[in-house]
Each structure stands twice: as C-alpha cells, then as structure tokens.
Amino acid sequence: MANAWEIEQLTVSAQGRTLVSLGGLTVPRGQLLVLIGPNGAGKSSLLRAMAGFAGQCRGRLLGRAMGGKGYPYGLLSWVAQHETGDSPLSVADYLMLGRRPALGLLRLPDAADHRRVAEAMQVMELTPLAAQRVSRLSGGERQRAAIARALVQDAPCMLLDEPSNHLDIRHQNLLMQHLKQLTGQGRTVVCVLHDLQLAANHADQLWLLADGVLRCRGTPPEVLTHPVLAEAYRWPIQAVAGAGAGQGWSIVSNPQAGSGMAARG
Amino acid sequence: MSATIVLQRRSGGLFPRVWRWLCLPPLAALLIWLILGLGGGQWAVPDWHDPLVSRLRWPRILNALLVGSALSLAGAGLQALFRNPLADPGLLGTSAGSALGVVLVMALGGLGVSVPLAAFVGGLSVTLLILLLNQLLRGGQAGLLMIGVVIAACCGALVSLLLFLSDDLTLRGASNWLAGSLAESRFADHQYVWPVMLAGAVLMLGLGRDLDCLLLGDEVARSMGVKVGRTRVLAAMAAAMLTGGAVTLSGLIGFIGMMVPNAVALCHQGSRRQLMLHASWVGALALLLIDTLGREAVYPVDLPAGVVAAFAGPPCFLWLFWRLQKGGAGG
Numbered sequence: 001m002a003n004a005w006e007i008e009q010l011t012v013s014a015q016g017r018t019l020v021s022l023g024g025l026t027v028p029r030g031q032l033l034v035l036i037g038p039n040g041a042g043k044s045s046l047l048r049a050m051a052g053f054a055g056q057c058r059g060r061l062l063g064r065a066m067g068g069k070g071y072p073y074g075l076l077s078w079v080a081q082h083e084t085g086d087s088p089l090s091v092a093d094y095l096m097l098g099r100r101p102a103l104g105l106l107r108l109p110d111a112a113d114h115r116r117v118a119e120a121m122q123v124m125e126l127t128p129l130a131a132q133r134v135s136r137l138s139g140g141e142r143q144r145a146a147i148a149r150a151l152v153q154d155a156p157c158m159l160l161d162e163p164s165n166h167l168d169i170r171h172q173n174l175l176m177q178h179l180k181q182l183t184g185q186g187r188t189v190v191c192v193l194h195d196l197q198l199a200a201n202h203a204d205q206l207w208l209l210a211d212g213v214l215r216c217r218g219t220p221p222e223v224l225t226h227p228v229l230a231e232a233y234r235w236p237i238q239a240v241a242g243a244g245a246g247q248g249w250s251i252v253s254n255p256q257a258g259s260g261m262a263a264r265g
Numbered sequence: 266m267s268a269t270i271v272l273q274r275r276s277g278g279l280f281p282r283v284w285r286w287l288c289l290p291p292l293a294a295l296l297i298w299l300i301l302g303l304g305g306g307q308w309a310v311p312d313w314h315d316p317l318v319s320r321l322r323w324p325r326i327l328n329a330l331l332v333g334s335a336l337s338l339a340g341a342g343l344q345a346l347f348r349n350p351l352a353d354p355g356l357l358g359t360s361a362g363s364a365l366g367v368v369l370v371m372a373l374g375g376l377g378v379s380v381p382l383a384a385f386v387g388g389l390s391v392t393l394l395i396l397l398l399n400q401l402l403r404g405g406q407a408g409l410l411m412i413g414v415v416i417a418a419c420c421g422a423l424v425s426l427l428l429f430l431s432d433d434l435t436l437r438g439a440s441n442w443l444a445g446s447l448a449e450s451r452f453a454d455h456q457y458v459w460p461v462m463l464a465g466a467v468l469m470l471g472l473g474r475d476l477d478c479l480l481l482g483d484e485v486a487r488s489m490g491v492k493v494g495r496t497r498v499l500a501a502m503a504a505a506m507l508t509g510g511a512v513t514l515s516g517l518i519g520f521i522g523m524m525v526p527n528a529v530a531l532c533h534q535g536s537r538r539q540l541m542l543h544a545s546w547v548g549a550l551a552l553l554l555i556d557t558l559g560r561e562a563v564y565p566v567d568l569p570a571g572v573v574a575a576f577a578g579p580p581c582f583l584w585l586f587w588r589l590q591k592g593g594a595g596g
Contacts, residue, residue, distance in 0.1 A: 053484045078488035080481075084348055087480045088530040088540060097478055101490040105474055133534050153489065 004029045004157055004188035005050060005061055012045040012055030019045040020055070020212045027205075032183045033190045034199040036223075037209035038233050043192040044081065044161050046209065050190060051076055051159050062156060074101040076157040077150035081165070083142070091137070091145055092130045095120055098152030116152055123178055124148040125171070139166035147175060158182065160191035164198060176202035200224055200239060200249035208232055224249060293550060297326055300557050306564045320451075328450040329556040329570070330549040332511040333521055335462050337548025339507040340522030341529070341541040342469045345476035346500045347410055350530070354508040354522040356413050357501055361420035362391025363512040368424045368439050372431040380442065385458060385513040391420060392505035396498055405483065406497065445518035445571020447556050458510040465506025466545070472500050473538025480537070518571040520578035521552055528585050 005027040012019045020042035027033055035043045049055035057066045062075055077098070087094075095117045096109055103109060109117075121127045124144040129137065134145060143166045150158060158179070164172045172195070179189045180202055193199045199206060199220070206223040208216040210232035216223050223229065224239035238252045301311040301322055311318050339354040347356065354360065366387020370378050378386075395416050399409045424443075428436055475496045478486040483493050511518070525548040526540065533543055552570065555577055559568035 048484070051484070051488065053487065074490045076488055078485055080485055083485060084480070084482045086350065087345070087477065087537070088534050089477065089536065090534050093534075093536055097474070097481070097489065100474060100478055103474070105471060150488075155488075159488075 002028055003060075004031075005059065007050075007057065007059040010046070010049050010055065010057045010059070012042070012049045018212055020049065020209070022046070022214045025214070025217075027188060027190065029188050030183050030186045031188055031204040032179055032202060033188075033205045033207065034203035035190065035192045035207050035209060036194075036196060036199050037215075041209040041232075042212040043209055045212075047159055047161055047190060047192055051078055074153075075155055076159055077153035077155040079146050079150045079158075079160040079163055081161040083146050086135045089134050090130065091126055091132050091134055092117060092121070094134045094145055095126075095149050095152050098149040101153060101155075116154070120148040120151040123151065123174075125174070140168060140171065143167055144171060144175075151178075156186075157188045157190070160189070162192050162194060164193060164195055172198055196224075196237070196239075197249060197251045200251065220249065224251075289546075293546075296550065296553070297330075300326060300553065303557065303561060306561065324452045325447050325450040325556070326553060327452075328514050329447050329553040331459075331462065332447070332515045332518065333525075333552025333555075334545040334549035335466070335507040335511040336518065336522035336552075337525035337529075337544040338466055338469060338541050339504040339511075340548075341526035341537070341544040342472070342476060342500055343504050343522075344526055345480045345537050346497060346504075347406065348480055349410075350527055351523060353519070354504060354511075355417065355517075355519065356410065357505055357508070358391040358395045358413050358417045358420065359388040359505045359508040360512055360517050361417035361424075363388035363509065364424050364443060364517060365391070365420040367442055367516075368427045368431075371435050371439050371442075372427045381458070381513045384516075385461075385509055388509035388512055389505055391416060392501065392509070396501055400498070409497065409501065441569070442516045443571075444569035445516040445574070446567075446569035447515050448560075448567050448569070450514065458513045461506050462510035465503045465510065468499060469503035469507065470538055470541055472496060472503065473536060473541060476500060477537045516569070516571060518552070518574055520574045521548055521555075524578050524582050525551055528582065531585055 003026045005025070007023060007025045007027075009023040010025075011021045035046060037043050045054060049057045050061075052061075052066055059066050064075075089097075096113065098120075099109060099113045099116065103113065118127070121130060124147055126141070126144055126148055129141060129145075134142065137145060143163070147160070147163055150160070160179075163175060167175065176198055179191070183189055183204065201220075203220055206217065206220055207214055208223055208226075208229065215232050216226050216228045218226075221241070229239075230237045235253060240250045240252055242248050242250065298311065299308070301318060302308050304317065304322065311322075313319060336354055340352065343352040343354060343356060344350050346352070363384040364387070366383035366385075367380055369387070370380060370383040395409070395413050398412050398416070399405075402408055402412070404412060428439060431439075475486070475491045478489050478491045479493065479496060486493050486496075508522070526544045529540055529544045529547055533540065552574070555573045556570040558577065559570050559573035562568065562573075
C-alpha cells in the first residue's frame with residue numbers, strides 16, 4: 001500500500017455553494033503534504049474532507065473506503081485551527097487524552113503511556129509546563145500542547161490546520177522538522193500553512209488551492225516557480241532558491257525589491 | 266519565591282495529601298452527627314431510638330446528601346457536554362418535565378399517580394423527547410442546547426397555565442414542591458429512584474474520559490476515536506437519570522448543580538472524572554449545610570432548601586471567584 005489517500009472525487013459544499021471540488025489525486029505514504037492558497041481558497045474544507053469530517057469524499061484512506069459509515073477511527077490525529085474548551089486539565093493530563101484511542105474509556109494509563117506523553121512534551125518543549133493548567137497557557141503554548149496531544153496519538157496519518165499559528169520562529173521550525181522526521185518513519189502528514197517559506201523549505205509536496213480548485217501541485221520548486229502562484233494570491237511573489245546546499249528557499253513578496261532579487265536568483 | 270517554598274512545605278511536609286484525604290471521611294461523619302442532633306434551635310446528643318432522629322432527620326440528611334451529590338455530578342458532566350461552565354442540570358428539560366408532571370398530577374387530582382412518580386416519569390420523558398427531537402433534526406451540541414431550552418420553556422408555560430387554572434390549595438402545594446424542599450423526606454417513599462440514580466452516576470463517571478475529549482470540539486474528539494453522537498446521548502441520559510432522581514426526592518433545587526462543579530474546577534486541576542467525583546462529595550455536603558441552614562436559621566419556619574440555595578449560592582461563588590482572580594493575578 002504505497003498511498004495514504006486515494007481520492008476519486010471530493011466535494012465540500014455549504015448552502016448551495018461549492019467550497020472545494022477536486023478528484024483523481026493520491027497522497028503517497030510517508031510524505032509531508034502542505035496545502036497553500038489565499039484566504040477562503042478551501043484549504044481547511046479540503047483538510048476536513050480528507051479527515052471525513054465534512055463534505056463527500058469518494059476514495060480510500062490507507063486502503064479503507066472513506067465517506068461510508070465505517071469512518072476510520074484512530075487512523076488519523078487532528079489539530080484544529082482553534083480548539084475550544086476551557087477544561088481544568090493540566091498539560092500532562094491533556095496530552096494523555098491523546099492516548100484515548102489506545103486506552104479506550106476505562107483503562108488507566110500505564111508507564112508506557114506516561115513515557116509517550118513525556119516524549120511528546122519534550123519534543124514540543126512543554127516539559128516545564130507539565131503541571132500547569134491548559135487554560136492558563138499562552139496562545140503559542142496552547143498550540144504546542146494541541147500538537148503534542150496529536151503526536152501522542154501515534155496515528156499513521158496526521159492532519160494539522162494552520163499548526164504554525166501563534167508559534168514563534170523557533171517553534172515553527174522545530175515543528176516542521178519534527179513533522180519531517182515523522183514522515184521518515186512512514187507517517188503521512190498533511191497540513192495547511194500560510195507561511196510560504198516554511199512550506200517551501202519543509203514540504204515534500206505542495207498543493208496550491210484557489211477558489212476551491214486545485215491550481216497547481218508538485219514539489220516545492222515546481223509550484224514555487226510556476227507563474228500561477230502569484231496569480232492565485234493576486235500579489236507579486238517570487239521564490240528565491242538559496243545559493244548553497246541546505247540554504248533553502250526565501251520568499252520575496254515586496255513588489256519593489258522583488259524584481260531585483262529575482263534577477264539574481 | 267520564599268512564599269512558594271513555604272507553601273510547598275505546608276502542603277508537602279506538615280500536611281501531606283494523603284492525610285487530607287484521610288481526614289475527610291471522619292470530618293464528614295462528624296458533620297452529619299452534629300446535624301443529626303440539631304433541632305428546634307438547640308443541640309442534643311442524637312438518640313438513635315428517638316423517632317424524631319430515625320424517621321425525620323436521618324432520611325432528610327441522607328436525601329440532602331444524595332440530591333446534592335447527584336445534581337453536582339450531573340452538572341459537572343453537562344458542563345463538559347455543552348462546553349459551557351454555566352450549564353445546569355435543568356438545561357436538558359429534566360427539571361421542567363418533572364415540574365410539569367407534578368403540577369399535572371396535583372391539578373388534575375391524583376390520576377392514581379404519586380407525586381414523586383409523576384416527577385420521575387415527567388423528567389425522564391421530557392429529556393427523552395428532547396434527545397429524540399435532536400436526533401431527528403441532527404442538531405448536534407448546539408441543537409441539543411436550543412431544543413432543551415425551547416422544550417423547557419414550553420413545559421414552563423404549561424405549568425404556569427395549569428397553576429393559573431387551579432385552586433388555591435393546589436397552588437400552595439405545587440409552589441411548595443417547586444421551591445425544592447427536603448422537609449418531607451422519608452425512607453420508604455421513593456426507593457425506585459436510588460438504583461436509577463446510581464446507574465446514572467456509574468454511566469456518567471464511565472464516560473469521563475470521552476467528556477474530556479468532547480470538550481475540545483467534535484472533530485478533535487472524533488479523531489481520538491470518540492463516538493460523538495453516542496457519547497452525547499449517553500451523557501444526557503445519565504444526567505437525566507441523576508437529575509430526575511434528585512428532583513423526585515426534593516423538588517426543584519437550582520444553583521447547586523451549576524455552582525459546585527465550577528467551585529471544584531477552580532480549586533482542583535484534573536480530569537473530568539476526578540472533577541465529577543469531587544463535585545459529588547462537595548455537592549452532597551454543600552446541600553446538607555444549606556438544608557440545615559434553612560431548617561434552623563429562622564426556626565420555627567422551615568425554609569425550602571431550593572430557596573436557601575438560591576440565596577446562599579451566588580455570594581459563595583462570587584467570593585470564590587474573587588479569591589482565585591486575586592490569587593491568579595498575584596502569582
């Protein structure tokens with residue numbers, strides 16, 4: 001089974017308006033797929049449909065039919081754009097909720113579960129906050145806690161809706177590095193990102209959406225150098241490849257400075 | 266910094282956690298013993314053979330404990346279900362349905378049904394109606410809240426209409442019941458509610474972990490393997506069993522179910538299951554104190570517990586909230 005998702009036809013509509021419609025797509029296993037596109041392009045709708053939360057999706061996820069009654073629980077972990085709920089949980093307890101698929105309703109967490117939570121706390125640099133109340137965390141800390149909770153789940157697929165929200169530059173990059181590391185272990189990660197530079201430097205594959213349609217897809221160099229990128233965002237964007245190896249891409253979106261830099265790149 | 270160390274030493278060294286928990290049952294027993302002896306504005310060592318103690322005070326105390334515990338447990342569960350700290354066991358129409366059942370029986374004179382049974386059946390059937398409607402309309406959590414409020418309002422209108430049309434004696438009896446009094450507690454009256462309440466408590470506590478997940482949003486919960494719709498229905502049923510039983514024993518008592526879980530959540534950090542367990546003993550003792558206050562404060566008038574709760578609750582909660590706000594800002 002080389003593909004995580006095999007999407008035959010996917011449509012999300014609300015109140016008679018089609019938000020996203022696409023079809024005939026696959027997402028290989030062990031890839032980091034990033035959905036990019038302007039506001040209202042349908043990125044979140046697509047992500048929700050891929051999880052089975054919204055719309056109609058005909059296809060298969062890890063070989064199981066989607067859209068039917070037998071929704072593949074436990075196959076994916078999910079990080080929402082905004083998480084609701086003001087619960088009196090400590091950060092450690094909150095992360096332990098991620099073990100819910102493994103624990104069921106009644107089993108108490110054992111040493112292995114606690115170890116898994118401690119690992120995820122270390123990855124997201126939450127260890128000093130372990131005893132804090134989730135509701136007292138700052139926006140960025142709360143976001144890191146939500147990501148750590150999804151990590152603890154150890155699901156084969158992970159879906160994240162704008163996970164870099166509220167994160168500082170260090171944690172944005174640490175997050176992407178860790179997601180990349182997960183794909184190395186055969187997990188499939190799909191996330192929505194607004195930060196094109198972050199997307200360019202870490203993604204295996206980019207899907208560019210605009211007006212509910214998939215405008216362009218491919219590796220970061222393919223998508224970033226395509227003229228459709230600037231057109232989709234309706235803003236002059238130029239991607240500049242770094243000079244040396246490992247220098248990565250930088251995104252230039254200043255209309256004045258853009259032309260000069262692009263000439264050099 | 267030094268304050269933190271002092272606090273740690275106090276909670277860790279001199280008065281460790283285990284001791285706090287070991288102290289609790291004897292303290293609760295002492296409280297119950299003191300209240301057993303209290304009557305007519307004075308206190309005497311409780312005499313177990315005195316029918317006043319064994320037939321009146323003892324069942325009243327047990328009912329207060331049971332009702333307070335059930336309402337608080339139901340409130341703690343529903344606050345997670347509705348993702349709203351202001352949620353109250355009354356939100357699912359159980360109390361309104363019980364009121365309708367009772368007033369119906371009182372106004373129409375008997376029908377061969379006792380008042381507690383009418384309360385019980387009325388409460389549970391109205392909650393079932395709400396759940397059924399929500400299932401048909403696929404309303405989700407917001408729909409459940411809205412349908413609950415709407416149906417409760419309908420029941421309230423029917424109660425008002427029936428009271429308007431009935432005579433003074435019925436009105437007096439109904440208003441006594443609606444105010445929520447524990448004065449007429451007897452052992453034998455309503456033993457059928459005990460197992461139902463127990464089942465409700467077990468069900469609600471069993472759902473604890475899923476309620477924690479549900480608090481984070483339907484989609485997050487679903488991704489964690491929670492069967493969202495089923496959990497919502499089961500939690501609502503458990504709350505209805507607890508509230509229905511409580512209302513049957515005591516009539517309508519507000520505030521406890523909303524206030525106690527919030528007070529516990531302010532002081533205690535932990536899972537929903539722990540919160541529900543703590544809320545249930547805190548609520549039991551709180552209602553016992555409230556009822557005793559109503560019984561003795563303005564003796565010989567026996568104030569209904571529902572009235573005292575409505576008076577005593579808000580100031581207590583404001584104080585607690587203020588204290589924690591202050592603590593949060595300082596630390």
